[in-house]
Amino acid sequence: MSNVEEIELPPDPERVIVGLRDTGYEFNTAVADIVDNSIAANATHVQLWLVADLRGDIRLMIADNGDGMNRDGLINAMQYGSKARPSAASLGKYGLGLKTASTAFCKKLSVISRPDGNTPALMATWDLYHVAKVNKWSLLLNEECDPEALENLDLVAPGHAGTVVLWEDVDRLLKEYQDPAGAPARKALKSREDALREHLSMVYQRFLDPDDERARNVIMELNGKPVVAWDPFQSKLSELVADEPIETELSDNRSAAFRVRAFILPRREEFPDEKAAAAAKLSNDRQGIYIYRENRLIHDADWLGLYQKEPHLTGLRIEFSFDHKLDDAFHLDIKKSQIILNDDLANWLQGEFLPAPRREANRRYREGQQKVISKKGEGAHDTSNTNIRNREAAAGGPKVNIADPNTGEAVVENRHGTTRLKLTITSAKRPGEVFVQPVEGINNGLLFQPALIEGHKGVQVNTSHPYYQKVYVPNLNRSVTMQGLDSLMWALAVAELSTVQDHTASLFRDMRFEVSRVLEKLVETLPEPDVDKDVA
Template sequence: MNNVQEIELPPDPERVIVGLRDTGYEFNTAVADIVDNSIAANATNIRLQLGIDLKGNIRLLIADNGDRMDRQGLINAMQYGSKARSNLASLGKYGLGLKTASTAFCTRLSVISRPNAITSPLMATWDLYHVADAKKWALLLNEICDDEAVELMNKVAPGQAGTVVLWENVDRLIKDYSDPAGKPARKALQTKENSLRHHLALVYQRFLDLDDNRAPNIIIELNDEPVAPWDPFQRGLSELVAEEKVTTRLSDGREAQFIIRAFILPRREEFPDDALAAAALLSNERQGIYIYRENRLIHDADWLGLYQKEPHLSLLRIEFSFDHKLDDAFHLDIKKSQIILNDDIATWLSHEFLTSPRREANRRSREGQQKEISKRGEGAHDNSNNNIRNREAVAGGPKVNITDLSAGEAEVENKHGKTRLRLTITSAKRSGEVFVQPVDGIKNGLLFQPAIIEQHKAVQLNTSHPYYHKVYIPNLNRSVTMQGLDSLMWALTVAELSTVQDNTAAIFQDMRYEVSRILEKLVETLPEPNMGSDNGD
């Protein structure tokens, strides 16, 4: 008979508590995990103080006026894997966030709590060095609380229940400096503060926005300055182009719903003013799917592996909102920072829902881009036209006579004889622009084509072609480079007219198509030009 023994085998306290420091938290994500606990406790006022003293010691305090927490409640909150909240929709999910998020950056974590106005606050502390020395899960309880924490609690929750989370011995926030309290260290901490402010503004936008009724309103202050909500979708300015409310059946038979919306933001020049455009952060990095769980942003600006980010989709932002019922279905992690889409939803998103919004965002972006290219390219080919005019006679070429202007027909006379061709016959858009003319689009997407402009042999360049965008645009202010590029294109068209015959005209057209196609492929990996700079670089 096999005897099965049951052995209680608790983990080594030091190994585990120190090992949990390396769960991969980023600073902003860690702080947000603590703010989640405040919101889960129904706090309406949350204040954060991040500072450095004269010795270079960094401290972070997060105070709130949330629900009462007596001695036992405080001990439970400090337990690793604390008891589950009765409200499954709570932003605090696994009972680990407070501890693991905090000790990822500090070696001493305290929570100071006051259950009511007449009871003195109590402080519970995890000191990682004390745990290592005691060799047991030794939580420290103290009725003598940190003075700064109590002072902040009194400001946030005067005469009522309040809680403060305190980080001390912060050793993983900024790098070590020779002068830990010097200007470089303070500047690095200021950078962290600025990043945290934007993160809180984005993650809790629905809670901070008084006009948004999807979430209860709260006030968050960071170093005595209110955190203003930041809406990545810029409602009121953007256009809602698609919306779906999808009901799905879970493995246990329950039904759950998620909401997905697609917004297209205005182009920069379409914003009412520059300040609003700057606030919208119209960068390539901000496009993608923004995922909300219980109205709290958990993952942003990412296509979840469905697509790569590309400049022509920088105006497209997708809102994906779900509640706690879908936590398991979406494999929500401990940090509540990402989800994994199942195959059915991923396929539906990429092949159905996102198809039309992506196409429309691409169209609007390219339309605006073409306007900017036309504006910036005005006059960029003047030197080329002047140079070719001065050298036209030396370059030579065939005689070209217009035979039917309305039909766009011309007769080309070269060393092989006379050939009738259908050519683009037009006039100059700008004075002197009779040899090289930029145009917005050429049939079949060609990069260039022969033309007759005011009786001169000319080339038209397609400003919509990727080659023009990635090679010409960065060099608009470089005269010699522009003349070199334009001279090559003009020479190719004159060479075509100089050698074309009736039986080779179609071959030359095919060659232009193949050259245009090959160049499009070759420039795919070239960087997108910065349309905001003077020279496009």
């Protein structure tokens, strides 16, 4: 039997603490990781300050009136891989977030805390320069706290326990500017502030909304201004189209629950006013699954690899909520910003839950899009109709007369003789619209069909057909392109009437069907039109 030697091999302090700066944190995610600690400490008030001094040196302070920490608690909190919190439901999970999130952007992290209103605050600091100098995991403890941080602690938690997290030597937030205190650098910092405010308002929506009973209320401020809750589902205006609370059994025989809800938001023009529409942040990027762990958003606006984002699903947003019991099942990452679905859950979402809401969102989008296209497309074919009117005599064609307006039968006289056939007989919807007429839908999904419009040989073009949606719509404001497309449609219709015979009428119908089918296939990979953008 061989002898096994046991060797304690601590990692090199400088290499590890510097290496952990590159864990992939984004700034907003990093700040939220620290706010998680405030909420886990039962804070009801959190103040954030992101400021730069006259030299351009940036400081971030996050102060709360949470439980606070004594000396031992503070040392534990600053340890990499700190001991787990008593509650498994805590937003803080791995004991790494405070340190790795902070040093991803700064080289000096301090935490100032007190366990009650009578005990003086104590400051603990990880200084990466100091760790490199002494080459030890050397945490600095100081009874003399940063004055500004202490002042903020007294403001947010007067005579109360509380904590302040302080970032100094912030070197990875902004790019290097020739003048760190100049206008461009300050503008960039303000942009970071605005993005952080938006992120916090979404991530902690359930805590920030006093009317949301799922989470306790927390007041949050950034640079002196309130952070207001933003509801991605706009639940007071949208429609809940699916709601599934699910009980599941884990591999260790414990039971756990999660809930999935599907909301369809109104189209922009269906909101009560522009302010409400703007608040909904309607865009293709906002569709998808929003994942909440313990009422905190951890991942947003993504289909988790199940689908691609598509414009006709812009209004569909899915809420997926679970508690800490499902952490292992979802492989929650260190930043609590991503989950990996197991196969059973992915199959359930894709095969059972999501198809119906996706179909309904698609249907509503198409209906709304049709209304917008019809409205914005009014007059788009006028130039084509004028041009064809001027060239109708030169183009020639058969004589077409109404035989029976009740049955839609017409008599066509062309060079092959006289043919009696059913033909769409209609009137103009707009003055002069007697050659090319856009219509919402044609039987069998045809792209076009010959018609007799107020006695003129014309063509009806189906605005619901994918070819119209993807080829016509982006060009509704381009006169020459519209004339080219419309002239082709009209020419095909007149050519059919010029050559049709009794025994070929069904063949021409089949040809129109095949042309429509082939064109639908050919435009499948073309981008969906953004009606609000493409049709100004």
